[in-house]
Amino acid sequence: MFYNQALTVRQEIGDKKGEAITLNGTASVYSSLGKYAQALKSYEQAIAIYRELGELERLGNCLSNLAGVYRILSLDSQAVKLYEEALVIAQETGNKIGESIILNNLGSVYDNQQKYPQALEYYQQALIATKAAGDRGIEGTILNNIGQVYNRLELHKSSIDTETADVR
Numbered sequence: 001m002f003y004n005q006a007l008t009v010r011q012e013i014g015d016k017k018g019e020a021i022t023l024n025g026t027a028s029v030y031s032s033l034g035k036y037a038q039a040l041k042s043y044e045q046a047i048a049i050y051r052e053l054g055e056l057e058r059l060g061n062c063l064s065n066l067a068g069v070y071r072i073l074s075l076d077s078q079a080v081k082l083y084e085e086a087l088v089i090a091q092e093t094g095n096k097i098g099e100s101i102i103l104n105n106l107g108s109v110y111d112n113q114q115k116y117p118q119a120l121e122y123y124q125q126a127l128i129a130t131k132a133a134g135d136r137g138i139e140g141t142i143l144n145n146i147g148q149v150y151n152r153l154e155l156h157k158s159s160i161d162t163e164t165a166d167v168r
Contacts, residue, residue: 003029020049024062031069039069057098060089064102076109083109096133100126104142116149123149 003026010018027042043066050059067082083106090098107122123146130138 016049017053017055020046020053020055020058020062023049024058024065027065027069031065031072036069036073040066043069056089057093057095060086060093060095060098060102063089064098064105067105071105071109076113080106080109096129097135097138100130100133100135100138100142103129104138104145107142107145111145111149114152116153119149120146 003022007019007022007026009015010022023042023046027039027046030036030039030042043062046062047059047066050056050062063082063086067079067086070076070079070082083102087099087102087106089095090102103122103126107119107126110116110122111119123142126142127139127146130142
């Protein structure tokens with residue numbers, strides 16, 4: 001109700017940036033409720049506005065959010081495409097935390113597909129980006145993901161000991 005009211009007000013006053021922010025928030029709620037068609041529509045509307053306004057960092061975040069919905073729907077090729085576009089934006093804008101999260105998400109897509117070499121490559125790139133950003137929380141998540149892949153590959157020593165694993 002509040003998002004719908006906010007959207008109406010922002011549209012009435014011509015606040016395009018605010019409209020996109022509200023659409024992104026609405027999409028997040030729809031996704032949480034499992035209403036993926038509405039989430040996709042709202043994210044796509046927000047993305048169109050962010051593109052129009054040249055709001056690159058917000059555009060990248062919204063693309064990444066939309067990719068997350070595609071992942072939920074098991075539409076990995078669309079998710080990868082969106083993550084890759086968001087990754088370029090994060091790199092262009094110097095958003096190291098965003099870059100590391102997107103790289104981790106790409107790794108997760110390939111991990112879920114049991115494409116472990118690709119997953120490891122993205123996770124290792126994510127680890128480099130997160131170390132550059134200095135975010136120890138994300139670093140821990142990525143290290144955990146790398147350990148899980150090595151465990152799935154039955155390289156148990158590498159899953160525990162970074163000395164035997166290629167984690168750059």
